[in-house]
Amino acid sequence: FKTLLLISVIALLLINDAKAQSNLITNVLNRKTISLNGTWQYIIDPYETGFYDYRREERNANDREAYWNTDKFDNKTDRKEFGFIDKYAIKVPGDWNSQDEKFVYYEGTVWYKKSFDVDLATSNERVFLHFGAVNYKADVYLNGKKLGMHKGGFTAFNFEIPKTLLKAKDNFLVVKVDNKRSIDEIPTINTDWWNYGGITRDVNLVFVPQNFVQDYSVQLAKGSYAGKFKTIEGWIKLNTKGQENVWLEIPELKIKQELTINGDSVAFSVKSSSLQLWSSKTPKLYQVIIRTKNEKIIDKIGFRNIEIQGGKLILNGKPVFLRGISVHEEIPNDVRRAYSYKDAQHLLGQAKELNANMVRLAHYPHNEYMTRAADSLGIMVWSEIPVYWTIDFKSEEVLAKAKTQLEEMITRDRNRASIIIWSVGNETPVNKERTLFMSRLVKKVKEMDQSRIVAAALESFGIQGVQTIEDPLGEFTDIVAVNQYIGWYGGLPDNSRKVSWATKYDKPLFFSETGAEGFSGLHADSLTRFSEEFQEWYYKEQVGMFKRMPANFAGLSPWILNDFRSPRRNHPVYQEGWNNKGLFDHNGKKKKAFYVLKAYYDEMEKLYD
Ligand code: GCB
Numbered sequence: 001f002k003t004l005l006l007i008s009v010i011a012l013l014l015i016n017d018a019k020a021q022s023n024l025i026t027n028v029l030n031r032k033t034i035s036l037n038g039t040w041q042y043i044i045d046p047y048e049t050g051f052y053d054y055r056r057e058e059r060n061a062n063d064r065e066a067y068w069n070t071d072k073f074d075n076k077t078d079r080k081e082f083g084f085i086d087k088y089a090i091k092v093p094g095d096w097n098s099q100d101e102k103f104v105y106y107e108g109t110v111w112y113k114k115s116f117d118v119d120l121a122t123s124n125e126r127v128f129l130h131f132g133a134v135n136y137k138a139d140v141y142l143n144g145k146k147l148g149m150h151k152g153g154f155t156a157f158n159f160e161i162p163k164t165l166l167k168a169k170d171n172f173l174v175v176k177v178d179n180k181r182s183i184d185e186i187p188t189i190n191t192d193w194w195n196y197g198g199i200t201r202d203v204n205l206v207f208v209p210q211n212f213v214q215d216y217s218v219q220l221a222k223g224s225y226a227g228k229f230k231t232i233e234g235w236i237k238l239n240t241k242g243q244e245n246v247w248l249e250i251p252e253l254k255i256k257q258e259l260t261i262n263g264d265s266v267a268f269s270v271k272s273s274s275l276q277l278w279s280s281k282t283p284k285l286y287q288v289i290i291r292t293k294n295e296k297i298i299d300k301i302g303f304r305n306i307e308i309q310g311g312k313l314i315l316n317g318k319p320v321f322l323r324g325i326s327v328h329e330e331i332p333n334d335v336r337r338a339y340s341y342k343d344a345q346h347l348l349g350q351a352k353e354l355n356a357n358m359v360r361l362a363h364y365p366h367n368e369y370m371t372r373a374a375d376s377l378g379i380m381v382w383s384e385i386p387v388y389w390t391i392d393f394k395s396e397e398v399l400a401k402a403k404t405q406l407e408e409m410i411t412r413d414r415n416r417a418s419i420i421i422w423s424v425g426n427e428t429p430v431n432k433e434r435t436l437f438m439s440r441l442v443k444k445v446k447e448m449d450q451s452r453i454v455a456a457a458l459e460s461f462g463i464q465g466v467q468t469i470e471d472p473l474g475e476f477t478d479i480v481a482v483n484q485y486i487g488w489y490g491g492l493p494d495n496s497r498k499v500s501w502a503t504k505y506d507k508p509l510f511f512s513e514t515g516a517e518g519f520s521g522l523h524a525d526s527l528t529r530f531s532e533e534f535q536e537w538y539y540k541e542q543v544g545m546f547k548r549m550p551a552n553f554a555g556l557s558p559w560i561l562n563d564f565r566s567p568r569r570n571h572p573v574y575q576e577g578w579n580n581k582g583l584f585d586h587n588g589k590k591k592k593a594f595y596v597l598k599a600y601y602d603e604m605e606k607l608y609d
Pocket residue numbers: 192363426427483513559579581
């Protein structure tokens with residue numbers, strides 16, 4: 001049938017959106033790249049000897065003892081006290097902790113080195129070095145020159161490689177990776193998860209034309225889900241100012257629009273009469289092509305509308321109930337960070353087994369495979385930055401770091417339909433400075449993206465009576481999301497019978513966490529803490545409470561899909577460095593509580609469909 005196109009091109013720059021860009025190249029997975037994944041060599045350097053001299057001064061660029069400079073001896077009288085050899089080899093991507101016993105508890109500096117060849121003789125392209133993530137601080141050097149530094153363990157970044165620096169053979173790439181925790185970083189020194197260090201995600205050389213499409217936004221216009229014509233709108237941004245023609249194509253919708261960029265970006269708005277919306281039941285993705293005379297970028301994008309109406313969460317015009325589950329970026333069976341598409345499919349597959357339609361990616365942005373797999377599988381996503389517990393809320397510098405992480409998270413993933421919620425943090429203490437800090441993060445999200453819901457996981461400690469969520473941060477967020485552990489961190493599970501819920505704000509209420517530990521294989525009566533029966537009882541009582549929730553109850557993401565590693569969990573029998581609130585155990589076996597939540601989700605699915 002016929003698709004009617006109504007094109008209106010707005011020649012204005014989208015002021016806020018354009019301002020909020022980082023220098024991140026998006027959709028790297030579908031660009032021309034050479035992967036630098038694989039085996040690298042390493043040096044463990046707890047004293048940072050490769051970086052500081054014996055006076056603890058940062059070494060000069062040409063210092064022969066700096067680990068970023070060549071490790072080759074000039075002649076036989078030469079002296080060097082470092083070197084990279086195959087005996088010390090490590091896999092990228094991957095955390096170091098899981099790769100050798102000696103790394104399990106290590107926090108500090110490890111130098112990574114990779115040699116690579118690249119033939120650029122006939123090419124006029126620019127080259128960028130792109131990292132999916134490095135935890136936490138990365139100082140990156142190529143052939144003895146510093147390319148740049150990045151902080152933040154869970155977001156992507158890239159540096160341009162000057163052409164003159166690249167050699168056809170044997171480029172010497174060195175990355176100083178430092179995962180030491182620090183009071184003025186994000187997260188700060190205290191977390192309930194393992195501080196896996198290393199180059200934890202993909203590394204790529206990215207090849208682009210002189211002026212190239214750095215980033216774009218292609219989304220359903222807010223509110224455009226009803227009626228015959230639906231509007232897709234957004235913008236395309238070039239790396240450098242200039243004049244270029246760009247074509248936006250969505251072949252399946254017969255959309256082909258030529259746009260002219262004057263400056264560095266252009267906004268567009270296109271109508272279609274045959275657009276099928278993305279939802280969990282029908283996660284329809286369209287091939288989107290962005291083309292310039294030198295470049296063709298292909299993406300797969302879904303179109304959906306998420307909004308709040310009368311205290312309800314509405315997806316494509318219909319109330320939706322989020323049958324969620326929280327997930328860490330970890331594969332417990334291998335005791336390691338997740339990093340691949342296969343890992344993402346595994347974790348989201350487990351969520352599907354639970355009949356979940358949503359995941360809370362805790363407590364930091366997960367890798368891009370995860371959000372792309374969620375797009376394909378029809379799983380809605382809550383994505384969050386690691387503003388966790390008590391960071392330094394008084395510091396403008398810390399605020400700037402949080403904003404950078406937000407910006408990097410949103411920039412990488414703004415075209416993922418699965419992401420419906422951006423979260424600015426978790427369980428932050430209620431006080432004036434923190435509320436100001438957090439409200440500024442909410443504002444930052446709204447400047448960058450008006451098409452999604454903004455949340456923060458708040459807290460509730462009551463174990464009886466009416467729990468009214470009065471946290472002043474709730475005024476700024478679009479939903480009131482609360483973590484509660486009635487019966488685990490206070491009282492017993494049947495306390496939840498004595499609790500009812502209310503919110504001060506006319507907004508959807510969401511339980512962003514609830515959970516109890518169950519040590520897999522420990523069977524006892526339900527009063528015995530850490531037994532699977534206790535955890536099962538906890539979930540049964542919670543489900544009883546969910547069924548008595550007020551009408552604005554929009555769903556939950558219990559804590560948590562899998563058992564996960566945490567240095568805070570030191571019971572020598574029931575924990576041994578694991579937080580055992582998983583519904584799946586370390587070996588992927590379902591605990592009894594799994595079936596209680598699954599039965600509830602089956603019921604809720606029927607109720608809402
Ligand atoms: C929480 C935190 C989460 C912890 C969990 C727990 O409230 O948000 O990161 O792991 O409780 O198990 O105590």
